[in-house]
Amino acid sequence: MADRKTDRLIRVDMTRQTATIESFPEKWKLLGGRGLSARILLEECDPTCDPLEAENVFVLAPGLLAGSSAPTSGRLSVGGKSPLTGGIKEANVGGDAGQDLMKLGYRAVIVTGKPENPDLRYGLSVFADEVTVVGADEHKGKWNYPLIEDLCKVYSKKASFVSIGPAGELLLAGASVACTDHSQDRHPARHAGRGGLGAVMGSKGLKFFVIEAGGTRARKPVDKTFFQLSKKYTREFVAGPGQEPFPKWGTSVICEEANSIYTFPYKNRVEGRSPDVETLDGMRIVESFETRGGGMHNCLTGCIVKCSNIVHDANGEYKTSGLEFETLTMLGSNCAIAHWEDVADLDRLCDDIGLDTIEMGAAIGVYMDAGGMEFGDAEGAKRLVREIAEGTEIGRAIGNGAATIGRLKNHHRVPSVKGQAIPAWDPRPLKSAGVTYCTSAMGADHTAGLVVDPGMAPEEFVRSSQESQILNAVVDSSGFCQFLMPNIVEIGEFYSSFLGTSISREEMADMGWRCLEDEWEFNRRAGFGPEDDKMAPCMAEDVIGDEVKFVWDVPDSVVATAYERFEAREELFEMRPS
Amino acid sequence: MPILEVPSRYRVPTRGEAVLELSGTTIRECIAEAETRFPGFLELILDSQGRQKRFVRFFLNGEGLERDALDSALEPGDRVTIMASAAGG
Numbered sequence: 287m288a289d290r291k292t293d294r295l296i297r298v299d300m301t302r303q304t305a306t307i308e309s310f311p312e313k314w315k316l317l318g319g320r321g322l323s324a325r326i327l328l329e330e331c332d333p334t335c336d337p338l339e340a341e342n343v344f345v346l347a348p349g350l351l352a353g354s355s356a357p358t359s360g361r362l363s364v365g366g367k368s369p370l371t372g373g374i375k376e377a378n379v380g381g382d383a384g385q386d387l388m389k390l391g392y393r394a395v396i397v398t399g400k401p402e403n404p405d406l407r408y409g410l411s412v413f414a415d416e417v418t419v420v421g422a423d424e425h426k427g428k429w430n431y432p433l434i435e436d437l438c439k440v441y442s443k444k445a446s447f448v449s450i451g452p453a454g455e456l457l458l459a460g461a462s463v464a465c466t467d468h469s470q471d472r473h474p475a476r477h478a479g480r481g482g483l484g485a486v487m488g489s490k491g492l493k494f495f496v497i498e499a500g501g502t503r504a505r506k507p508v509d510k511t512f513f514q515l516s517k518k519y520t521r522e523f524v525a526g527p528g529q530e531p532f533p534k535w536g537t538s539v540i541c542e543e544a545n546s547i548y549t550f551p552y553k554n555r556v557e558g559r560s561p562d563v564e565t566l567d568g569m570r571i572v573e574s575f576e577t578r579g580g581g582m583h584n585c586l587t588g589c590i591v592k593c594s595n596i597v598h599d600a601n602g603e604y605k606t607s608g609l610e611f612e613t614l615t616m617l618g619s620n621c622a623i624a625h626w627e628d629v630a631d632l633d634r635l636c637d638d639i640g641l642d643t644i645e646m647g648a649a650i651g652v653y654m655d656a657g658g659m660e661f662g663d664a665e666g667a668k669r670l671v672r673e674i675a676e677g678t679e680i681g682r683a684i685g686n687g688a689a690t691i692g693r694l695k696n697h698h699r700v701p702s703v704k705g706q707a708i709p710a711w712d713p714r715p716l717k718s719a720g721v722t723y724c725t726s727a728m729g730a731d732h733t734a735g736l737v738v739d740p741g742m743a744p745e746e747f748v749r750s751s752q753e754s755q756i757l758n759a760v761v762d763s764s765g766f767c768q769f770l771m772p773n774i775v776e777i778g779e780f781y782s783s784f785l786g787t788s789i790s791r792e793e794m795a796d797m798g799w800r801c802l803e804d805e806w807e808f809n810r811r812a813g814f815g816p817e818d819d820k821m822a823p824c825m826a827e828d829v830i831g832d833e834v835k836f837v838w839d840v841p842d843s844v845v846a847t848a849y850e851r852f853e854a855r856e857e858l859f860e861m862r863p864s
Numbered sequence: 865m866p867i868l869e870v871p872s873r874y875r876v877p878t879r880g881e882a883v884l885e886l887s888g889t890t891i892r893e894c895i896a897e898a899e900t901r902f903p904g905f906l907e908l909i910l911d912s913q914g915r916q917k918r919f920v921r922f923f924l925n926g927e928g929l930e931r932d933a934l935d936s937a938l939e940p941g942d943r944v945t946i947m948a949s950a951a952g953g
Contacts, residue, residue, distance in 0.1 A: 531918045540919070543919045739872050832904070833903060
């Protein structure tokens with residue numbers, strides 16, 4: 287059983303293919319997940335480096351509470367300089383890898399260097415007291431599902447895996463990092479999707495990580511009240527928010543609600559509502575459970591939210607899991623693909639090839655809008671995604687994301703910020719979220735600070751965005767899932783009892799702000815400036831809505847005030863992730 | 865008169881109005897009345913069959929209501945709060 291006294295980190299040099307275990311530095315003891323990844327990158331990565339060269343640093347950092355008995359707290363942060371944006375990136379993911387690394391006492395894995403021969407593939411095997419770089423040429427080019435199936439034959443039944451598919455090996459800027467979920471078959475269905483970090487892992491020659499935690503028990507808190515706190519929080523969640531539609535059925539059932547408030551983009555975002563919302567709505571997936579099987583499950587050990595769906599095909603066979611609202615919107619409505627089953631096929635393809643479904647939905651939408659393919663051509667979209675794995679010219683362009691295909695087709699409507707595609711939640715009705723897209727160091731990323739509030743007063747846009755960004759930085763550093771919806775005060779209570787030292791809510795908020803500052807500073811050193819904070823021009827040109835019109839009209843000068851910290855108010859501490 | 869409290873998520877049709885004073889005797893009547901004053905409001909709250917939408921919850925004087933309470937009688941001065949529970953990505 288690992289506790290904080292034996293905390294360690296793993297350093298991997300992929301130029302020499304060596305791995306070493308070190309003590310975890312005292313200076314980072316309060317950091318985990320996203321906050322730790324940001325600090326490592328700021329201290330150890332040259333922000334001006336080529337993201338796909340040896341100088342970039344690839345980080346795996348579980349949240350501070352991962353591996354403990356706190357509910358739904360095992361999330362993993364994957365970090366590096368993004369080949370998609372050229373800035374810092376953290377992508378947060380479920381599955382069991384974060385839990386298992388922390389149970390073994392590994393607070394971070396820091397990968398540097400690059401093999402001299404880019405054709406060779408490697409894996410990193412992580413055991414309690416031994417970490418080894420292993421040859422993996424036999425897995426070269428494998429898609430994620432067959433790769434994991436093969437690895438499961440070699441490693442123990444309790445091993446968890448982190449892997450890339452062909453997209454990562456092809457160094458595409460839309461490549462994701464897959465983590466196996468908590469299911470018996472360990473599906474590679476949980477993805478650190480955004481920012482192209484799969485390509486960074488691929489550039490290091492790494493095809494997979496295997497973490498063998500065996501029967502290692504949960505991490506020990508200093509203060510035993512931690513156990514009561516976990517039980518109390520679990521009891522209250524299960525009896526309260528856990529009864530609500532979202533945790534019960536997952537994010538996919540939000541389509542109808544999003545459509546009603548004009549944030550269900552249609553045809554590369556020229557409309558905010560889709561005529562196909564009924565056939566895309568995740569309730570159709572829920573209804574399918576009765577005849578096809580599948581159902582809801584927890585993607586990581588100890589999760590009480592259980593918002594991940596397992597989707598079966600018409601024959602009752604497993605097709606995909608974790609088919610989320612964002613995927614149904616971006617690969618469905620945004621491409622005018624009308625039926626959830628086609629989106630499920632696309633989701634499986636993206637998971638297998640190792641691609642961010644948001645970026646791919648945006649890229650295919652731009653391609654369709656530019657005349658490359660008819661809107662609504664589901665089979666054509668599937669062929670296109672397969673071409674990404676084949677490495678064809680058009681496949682590579684799509685696999686590099688919306689901005690790349692927009693440039694290739696010389697198309698004017700490319701909804702992205704800092705080179706990263708805008709997710710489903712639309713900045714025209716949701717202007718506070720738009721401020722986040724502009725000012726987050728990671729570009730258009732709803733997980734950086736989402737506020738779903740189209741009726742918000744204009745004077746609240748920036749302040750609410752900043753509060754949401756601070757909150758999400760705290761949540762993503764803790765290991766808690768945003769869908770557990772903890773607030774800063776509650777996370778502070780968990781930290782205090784786990785670490786045995788009182789941490790105030792103000793100190794928690796300061797940690798969130800420091801994480802944002804580290805990320806902004808990395809980008810400043812990488813050469814980012816105010817011109818990189820601009821919303822995609824099409825969001826200010828294409829008006830959506832019916833009686834009430836929505837367009838992006840928040841002045842750049844107002845957006846820029848998000849960098850100045852507001853005095854904390856009660857709303858910051860009461861706010862929960864959206 | 866019953867008071868209807870509108871969360872900011874649904875204030876686009878009400879042009880920012882957060883509190884509506886209405887004369888309806890049930891929640892359904894209040895919503896219908898609000899629709900006549902603020903077109904587009906009803907479709908945010910009720911589906912095409914007139915049922916409460918999936919993510920909409922009602923609270924009466926601070927107490928959560930069951931999902932089939934749309935036609936329950938309201939008293940003058942009752943405060944009906946609409947809550948939206950959707951989140952996620």
